[in-house]
Amino acid sequence: MSTDLTRLTAAQLSEKLVSGEVSSVEATRAHLDRIDSVDGAIHAYLHVAHDAALERAAEIDSQRAAGASLGALAGVPIAVKDVLCTLDMPSTAASKILEGWIPPYDATVVARLRSAGMIPLGKTNMDEFAMGSSTEYSAYGPTRNPWDHGRIPGGSGGGSAAAVAAFEAPVALGSDTGGSIRQPASVTGTVGVKPTYGGVSRYGAIALASSLDQVGPVSRTVLDAALVHDVIGGHDPRDSTSLDEMWPSFEAAARKGQQERSLKGVRVGVVKQLGGEGFQAGVTQRFTEALALMERAGAEIVEVEAPNFEYAIAAYYLILPAEASSNLAKFDSVRFGLRVTPEGGGTVEQVMAASREAGFGPEVKRRIILGTYALSAGYYDAYYGSAQKVRTLIQRDFDAAFEKVDLLVSPSAPTTAFEFGSKTEDPLSMYLNDITTIPANLAGVPGLSLPIGLAPEDGLPVGLQVMAPAREDARLYTFGATIEALLEEGWGHPILDLLPAQPVSGEAAHIAPAPGQGTEPEGGTL
Numbered sequence: 001m002s003t004d005l006t007r008l009t010a011a012q013l014s015e016k017l018v019s020g021e022v023s024s025v026e027a028t029r030a031h032l033d034r035i036d037s038v039d040g041a042i043h044a045y046l047h048v049a050h051d052a053a054l055e056r057a058a059e060i061d062s063q064r065a066a067g068a069s070l071g072a073l074a075g076v077p078i079a080v081k082d083v084l085c086t087l088d089m090p091s092t093a094a095s096k097i098l099e100g101w102i103p104p105y106d107a108t109v110v111a112r113l114r115s116a117g118m119i120p121l122g123k124t125n126m127d128e129f130a131m132g133s134s135t136e137y138s139a140y141g142p143t144r145n146p147w148d149h150g151r152i153p154g155g156s157g158g159g160s161a162a163a164v165a166a167f168e169a170p171v172a173l174g175s176d177t178g179g180s181i182r183q184p185a186s187v188t189g190t191v192g193v194k195p196t197y198g199g200v201s202r203y204g205a206i207a208l209a210s211s212l213d214q215v216g217p218v219s220r221t222v223l224d225a226a227l228v229h230d231v232i233g234g235h236d237p238r239d240s241t242s243l244d245e246m247w248p249s250f251e252a253a254a255r256k257g258q259q260e261r262s263l264k265g266v267r268v269g270v271v272k273q274l275g276g277e278g279f280q281a282g283v284t285q286r287f288t289e290a291l292a293l294m295e296r297a298g299a300e301i302v303e304v305e306a307p308n309f310e311y312a313i314a315a316y317y318l319i320l321p322a323e324a325s326s327n328l329a330k331f332d333s334v335r336f337g338l339r340v341t342p343e344g345g346g347t348v349e350q351v352m353a354a355s356r357e358a359g360f361g362p363e364v365k366r367r368i369i370l371g372t373y374a375l376s377a378g379y380y381d382a383y384y385g386s387a388q389k390v391r392t393l394i395q396r397d398f399d400a401a402f403e404k405v406d407l408l409v410s411p412s413a414p415t416t417a418f419e420f421g422s423k424t425e426d427p428l429s430m431y432l433n434d435i436t437t438i439p440a441n442l443a444g445v446p447g448l449s450l451p452i453g454l455a456p457e458d459g460l461p462v463g464l465q466v467m468a469p470a471r472e473d474a475r476l477y478t479f480g481a482t483i484e485a486l487l488e489e490g491w492g493h494p495i496l497d498l499l500p501a502q503p504v505s506g507e508a509a510h511i512a513p514a515p516g517q518g519t520e521p522e523g524g525t526l
């Protein structure tokens with residue numbers, strides 16, 4: 001019984017809650033039990049709110065029994081990335097500097113999911129301050145990919161993606177500054193959406209790079225992502241970058257795709273610069289097959305040039321560290337977080353330096369140094385200024401492409417999930433992994449990743465990235481749900497049905513600290 005409930009999508013669970021077949025307490029308990037049995041091995045969660053989740057579920061059940069009108073996802077559990085502030089749970093962004101910090105307020109997205117009656121199960125693991133593509137930079141040890149415990153679940157939001165893939169939550173929230181929702185979705189066989197910049201509030205999201213950050217949904221189906229997006233999206237006066245406009249129903253957009261299953265008249269652009277050399281053969285193969293499927297469904301496939309995408313990584317890895325170094329200046333040991341006093345005492349500056357030295361991990365320090373250098377007097381124009389110019393050129397590439405096509409597609413990531421430790425020695429090789437996802441952040445356009453099969457050479461999930469013009473998120477949901485429905489028609493089942501059954505006992509797996517902060521986890525056991 002309890003295992004079955006964890007296999008349901010949020011939409012299916014919602015139907016059973018509405019019909020009274022299942023209570024929210026049962027659904028929540030099933031997920032908590034699942035977490036208890038598998039998370040020792042997966043380590044998707046940094047904090048699990050056992051009691052609060054069950055209490056809240058009981059409240060929703062009694063509201064329903066009393067005939068209250070509840071939202072579509074009322075009573076459905078959800079996991080929350082630890083970068084989001086939560087009033088009743090620690091919010092650490094997976095950093096030692098915020099260990100045990102409980103914010104005095106909820107992020108707007110968290111407040112919205114609570115008022116929609118959703119049940120927060122806990123906080124999920126991530127790369128420290130959302131810097132990374134593997135979750136290996138978490139100060140609390142990495143998350144394992146449910147498909148292969150010797151491999152990364154993607155990053156920075158590996159915890160949210162792994163929780164959803166391992167049936168430890170039906171849906172989750174993530175944040176995406178350069179791909180941290182889409183890339184983990186890609187390598188775990190789940191769905192992830194980075195909304196249009198400004199489409200979802202960042203109030204209460206611990207900032208990484210403010211001109212790039214977006215909060216968004218992680219799920220096992222396109223429809224579930226749409227349902228969560230409907231709950232968290234929309235204008236927020238507390239976020240000055242929030243778009244003040246009416247959004248269509250993303251649920252309706254996804255259902256349209258599910259029902260019609262046709263791409264007649266849809267012009268799909270294949271970005272030449274986001275594929276080819278350097279991409280794993282099996283990734284390219286599945287991507288090519290997906291293009292053929294789109295064509296069969298009536299889409300017109302067009303090759304599109306985006307010449308400036310070549311410079312996206314270089315621009316991003318100047319803009320991001322610059323903004324991050326400024327955002328992270330607030331962790332000074334004075335207002336909140338870790339405080340380390342040097343032996344024998346010290347000046348305020350010495351206390352700050354000692355606290356930041358002890359509280360930040362190696363990748364965070366690297367980016368603070370890089371960003372501070374890029375912003376320093378005399379270098380600003382050469383680095384940050386030039387990067388911003390390149391950013392404008394990338395935006396123009398998108399504008400030109402969207403004059404010709406309705407949507408752009410590419411593989412969501414150049415490879416399937418890589419092995420632990422294979423990229424931590426060389427930061428550049430980690431950064432290069434973001435080639436496909438970064439352009440959308442630089443331009444503020446929405447992007448969705450959905451699974452399109454397993455790579456033949458390693459049996460690991462491959463993701464398709466779909467990008468739309470700004471504000472056209474609904475287009476992603478209709479298109480994504482169409483592709484998903486057509487693929488599942490062929491497969492006869494969702495991709496996660498292929499997730500290998502595995503020894504899930506907590507003792508079986510040893511979770512070690514992140515590379516660079518201790519020893520690496522042992523190899524895969526699947």
Ligand code: GLN
Nearest residue numbers: 130132176177178179180
């Ligand atoms: N991999 C990217 C980085 O390390 C993604 C960050 C993000 O989206 N939060 O910056």
